[in-house]
Amino acid sequence: MDILKRIQNDYLFLSPQEKKVADYIMRFSSEIKNMNIKDFSLKTGTSTATVTRFAKKIDCKNFSDMKFQINSLSVPKVQFQTKGISEDVFNYYQMVIKNTQSLIEMNKLETFIRFLLEANQIIIIGLNSSGTTASTFSNRLMRMGLPVVSYVDSIDMVMRGSIASKSDLFVAISNSGTTECVLDSFKQAKKNGSILTSITNFSENPLAALSNLDLYVYSTKFIDNQKFINSQFSMVYLIDVITTLLLGNKELHEKFTQTRETILDNY
Structure with a gap:
């Protein structure tokens, strides 16, 4: 490393x-x-x-x-040019994607995909901006026909953890891996024997320590430009990678296409 x-x-x-x-x-x-x-x-x-x-x-x-x-390491400095906001944002996204890509471990992603496919119920949790990402990920999986629900309220996620079962898969999304209610939900689910997975910005954190499988992405706080506040972009990039891997499954792809066409035809 x-x-x-x-x-x-x-x-x-x-x-x-x-x-x-x-x-x-x-x-x-x-x-x-x-x-x-x-x-x-x-x-x-x-x-x-x-x-x-x-x-x-x-x-x-x-x-x-x-x-x-x-x-x-010979890491070149990324220059944020003054050619316009659109190019500044493009440069920022490039840096985040490149650094997150370097952190991806395909063997972990393959295990995560297996967990998703084998779970009786997938529970995705997150708070605030991470809650928005949790809802986005849940929607992606629902459109493939997977049994998934997301919780973005602190009390709800802890209650769900308290009635978890061994066939449940919990997925926590948290930048720091230290959000108290997310940790409490995981602790409850762990007592009940659920499989726990997390997506955070750091591989060493309390949430990762509780997890059976931890994935982590590049932290946007390390970007040298304070104008950019999208703390979830690296998370969404990883979710895009996971979604693409899942769509390699013929059955999931067919269901995803079906839900998309239903919406396009009727709304």
Whole structure:
């Protein structure tokens, strides 16, 4: 696993000062090449001691070793041009898709597809913006004829977890993997023997720790442009990949086509 992926993996467990170092590296990795530790600490608003501690926390010997590993990736800086908003957004989407694609593990996706096809009931949960993504994913699966329901209310998802069964598949969508009501729903479902899967921005988080299978995507907080606020784009990209894989199943494809034609013909 390369150093940038290790930083995203461990991000939730960093101190506030260490997160400043991580944020700078994830946003400006191509600018670190000629910096010494003093210049770097000034850029990040931290101390040389914090930088050294951070380097060791992500399994580097020291700052020089960390810088060498970052430079060895040869990550080009994405320039957000001033040719117009549409091109800025296009550049942003390209970066998010490219970085999320690098995190996808096909063996995990294949296991996730198997879980979806074998479940007696699929329960997808998420809160706020992640709840919108949960509803979108649920709608996709429903149109293929899969037994699915989504819960975006905190009380509802916890209640559903309390009456879960071993044949249920829970899918949690959460950027941080730390949302309390989502965790509570998972804890209840785990007691009842359900299969638990999660989609988050970090592979190391409380929700992933509870999961039988965890998928994670690129966190848009690492994009060097604060104008873009679509925190769910990388999630939706992964859902598109999963949907496309499912539609390779002839029966699911036929049902998806049937539901689409029904809507087009009548509404």
